[in-house]
Amino acid sequence: MLPKREEQATTTVPKVSPKPKHKQMEPLKPARRKVKKDNHNTTGYLFISPFLLGFFTLTIFPILYSLYLSFTDYDLMGTPSWIGLDNYVRMFTDDPTFWKSMKVTFFYAGIAVPIRLVFALLVAMALNKIVEMVGLYRTLLYLPSVVGGSIAVSIMWRQLFGNDGAVNSILGALGLPTHSWLGDPDTAIWTLIVLYGWQFGSSMLIFLAGLRNIPKTYYEASSVDGAGPVKQFFIITIPLLTPVILFNTIMQVIQGFMAFTPSFVVTNGGPVNSTLLYVLYMYQRAFEYFDMGYASAMAWVMLVIIAIFTALIFKSSPHWVHYESDNK
């Protein structure tokens, strides 16, 4: 459906535009065009200059500066002193906490991201079936993601899973054994994973848009051929949704690796570092131990890791992502 629309657009535009031009003065066209083109560029750049300014001073410069800092010993207050690859060497050979945080982060992202994606898809499919008051349901289900990154939700989470929190009260009322969810190194990380899964809203919306774009005729045709809903899901929904799945997976993997707020607010990395996510450890290095050089090096290692994952997902995409336009 999507490509079709685009085709329509591209086919109609040329049909309309050449006609008037033909009728009007032709000789002037080239010169005018050139001048206009230049003007367009400057005006264009002027229009996006607020962005460009911000992009170079607030994004590009800090990125490059942190690359420089990653080769220095810098405690935030003094001046950075060049130490070459020492930070990287120390990280990989002499810092068990670094590996611990790496392990925690992989575990977290490895479980939380699929959970969120599956959950988002299921909810999107349910919403797709609902006819009345879609807007209301969509908004309600999207809300957790809007407020999701915020401190308030994390604090609420801490209360929910605290020793005297709502979860334990409910369990107690039902006569089930209560548990110190945040205090037990084995369960603390799971409370964060559940929190991540709960904020499925943005992926859900994208899935929903994808689902809406699958023509109903396919389902009708297949049901005439005798395919049940499960079969339809696997032979129609999933293949036609793969581009959206690809997009969501990449976005969520990146987000999963960069998670900070939940572990910072809910558990602050504890107990016994069982929820010490990579970015939180990086923050501790930078601002609690005043080790900004090392933290910058960590940031670059994370960049490489995320880049590798994204590249892997992209590379694998020709094997499983199905674009309708390929068939035509």
Add this chain to the structure above:
Amino acid sequence: MKKRLLWSFCLGLALILFLSACSGSDEASGEGGSDDNGKEGDQVTLRMTWWGSQSRHDQTQEIIKKFEEENPDIKIDAEFTGFDGYFEKMAAQAAGNNLPDIMQQNFGEYLNQYADKGLLADLSEYVESGQINVEGVSETVMESGKKEGKLLGIPTGTNALTAFYNTDMLEEAGVEIPDENWTWDDYVATARKVHEETGEFGARLMEPKNLFEYYLREKGQKLFNEDGTALGYEDDQLLTDYFTMNKQLVDEGVAPGYDTIQQIKGVEDELIVHGKAPFDFRWSNQATALTSAAGDRNLEMTLLPGTNNTEGMYLKPAMLWSVSENSEHKEEAVRFIDFFTNNIEVYKIGGSDRGVPIKEDIRNQMADDLSETDKKVFDYIELVTENSSPIDSNFPPESSEVLAALEEVDELVMYGELSPEEGATQFREKATAILNR
């Protein structure tokens, strides 16, 4: 259609970001509403930061108001947070060359670090010229604000580690009320008895950062060696014993484990406040916050346990007032510090929240109308003064990391992932690695 939607979405997003940025800066610049940190007419605006609890925030703002009334040419913009995050925020400001004019500073590794980088102004000249009046303040107290001959901070008051105990709970359990001669064995035995009799916790899990250092001092050892390049104690058995004592209490259910401790997010949540444990070891200036949260529970104070506790106990400057080196208004900043040190009004508002006042005549003036809690704190500091040894100031800049490692190992031991012996060895390895870097 799609494109237009996308555009309006982006525009909307940009608008939201822009608006939120606006409102953010509005808050940051405070009541003054102008960003230029300097003179407004004839008025000088100073920035001032501190950490603390809500009661301190309220009191300090009241103190500032008093100061501004008496000094109409100075306006103070206050920035305050809890202790968590305070030094992170200050580090970022230091990196941006943007430290506040007046900052509440902490003794030990923090002061040493700031001193090392030359970020704080030397206040000696202001003391000599009498702009800060510290007449009659004992030399040892002033010494704690000095680093390499420079006076980098004026102590806000004196502080000491304290064993807080709840007399009601102890009486209910029928155990002896501790006095300053109690030993570690007394402490453990009392805690066990209270746990048996009342079913509540008999102790609060000891927080290793301050208490292990005290434990070492009480045994005649130090946490760091003279020049701060290595640990100051040789025998790992000391830490093993410390871990074993606490671990046993946790295993028996006498003291709570980290799963309970982790839920405590402020003095208001402390076990002793809620009658769930009879003991709590912490700094004496927190007495007011603790007792006001505890309501009608009777909290008393005494020295920490140990046969040698006069060796272990020490007086510490609760906090220091420092002026940043790059402040453009040092003279005015100094006037506030002088006001804080010498004006009785300050202590009428704040009591002993920032420690017991360093000036004797202030203490005497206060003596008549002290609150009950403050009176206890004053008496306690008196007691410590007679029964203490000088503070160790040989904390290297890396000590915050060493202490964090100690806390981590303590957690591992209390969770049973390491034995006390393994914990002691691992702490030495970690500390040595950090200090040798």
